[in-house]
Amino acid sequence: MTEEATKTRNRKKDKIPKVPNPDGIWTKEVRAEINHKAVTGQHRIRGMGVNMRYPNFDDLLVLPAQLSRLSVDTYREPCVTKTVLGTRFAKKPLEIETPIMISGMSYGALGKEAKTALAKATQIVGTSINNGEGGLLPEERDNSYKQVVQILPSRFGFSLETIEAADALEIICGIGAKPGLTGHLLGSKITEEIAEMRQIPAGLDLYSHPRHGDIFGPDDMVLKIQELRDITNYEIPIFLKIAAGRVTEDVKIAVKTGADGVVIDGCQGGTGAAPVVALKHLGIPTLPALVQATKALEDMGVKDEFSLIVSGGIKDGADVAKAMALGADAVAIGTGANIALGCTTCHQCHEGICGSGICTQEPQYRELLKCDAAERVANYITAMTNEAVILAKAAGKTRLSNLEREDIRSITLEACAMTGIPLVGTNYTFTERFGFC
């Protein structure tokens, strides 16, 4: 560029007025997305969950007991945390010592050491782990306190033996991070061992089966559950995992299929790899999904017998307490447990080069997993449980499961409208047909 041209350009620049918020829609992230698509012609894939703020449990507050009701001594009086799930039909319901379960994360997405550490953590705190897609790792089975076995469309590594090893079964209809999409496991993470467990070729990008080959609708689900009951001698609970979408309808169908309970996975849930567009735009948040699920069960008169587990963005004991107040019998954590393991939330889980030694199959990275990883996860779950207990006791409850809608208030108009929980400073909600109203 000549000197004259540079001067002309600079003069024009000086005349352009300063624009507040110059990025507008075209933020750095949006521009990066467009550039990626322009270069590759493809959508972007990454790990973990959505990083946008949706209405969540932080939009609610717990009301302390004062004169109208008595609080329970935080340090000297007990508060029961033991949780029993799947009492509807199963002869041997799932009994765990805390309502915080570890959700399904596959061996493949996670490394062997990470899966084993999570299993050991369940042994320390007395809760359950879920094997996720890709078979049941022997080290996980041997170290877990209670083992939930997922039944996924792909049936990778699935057999009669895995069912016989289960304390509960979970039939997957979808996950909150990418509902309606198939599983993604990129070839870089499929080692010979993973390939053998999943009965697939090593090194090939894997897009799992989109639907169950033996469940093509709710009527078939009824028969499938009867088949699984027959195999398990009607002993262990059978749950359905549903991504939060048309929650009211889906939960009502789940009840009619004959399951013992349902896991509602909100859109804040994480995953090993998913299209960014799905992470951001598919499904609804956990908070309103839970409200709809609870209301559906109450409408059908089965709230007391049908277990309701909620997952997706659960991070602390306050979330647990508020979820239980809204009707959940238990919660499941995934990303939170991974952060306790050492995850730095870099969102690159799909690459298979996890610097924390969690989402990787490479031996040199797996070595990086913290040596006290199991204890860290156990401590995290213990502390979360204690946090929930502190709030429950302050609200005058001697059991975590006694928390109820009367014990919380909304601090945003959004949360008030979505949940039907009165706005703080009032005992009023939005008009009829919102939330629990």
Added chain:
Amino acid sequence: MEHLDITGKSIGETNRALRNLIADHDQVIIDNPHSSHNLGTALKGNGKVTINGSTGYFTGGFLAGPTLDILGNTGWYTGDNMSAGEIIISKNTGSNCGPSMMGGTILVRGNSGSRVGFAMKGGNLIVCGDVGRWAGYMTLGGRIIVLGEMGPVIGESMYRGIIHTADPAVEKKLGNNVSVIPISDAEKKEVSALFEKYQIDHPVNSLKSVIPLKTGRTKYTIFNPTHKVRSKND
């Protein structure tokens, strides 16, 4: 030989009785199956169960050893998740026959519906008649043999496994990520042994093999518009 009349019995009672009988007897005959669903679930051992009539959905699910000889039709999902043993159907099956099966053999003397061998991982699935669309969808292993006509989208996204077919138009009906090759001598030998065992009279030489692409797999197509260049006269 033991007879089991399942009239008026729940499927749970039936399967429990069947498991006990097959443990002690070489052969059990089920009378009046009334097209029951979930019949013969998770049977183990080496005996033979003959079902005098047609069955409903999920027949022989999770089968792990015995032979199920069905003198009639079966519904959808026959032999789902089976790992060993045989299911021999004298007539036809509904759709999704042998989904996610890991081992053993399913033989359909008649026709089968769509999606035979959905996500199949191992074993043999033989259909003497015709099958519907999407046969061998995303298989992970095993062998499918179809002696009649096949519907479109054969072997879509197979990861492993093989489909032998006598359909002369197979090349025009393929799904993505598969190709057709002549049947090899080793495969002919294996298929002939199966035909001999199950008394199937069909020339092995007429079969072709559909196999997954080992290299150069096509990309998954989400959006593939076809643009026409418009001329001024259009």
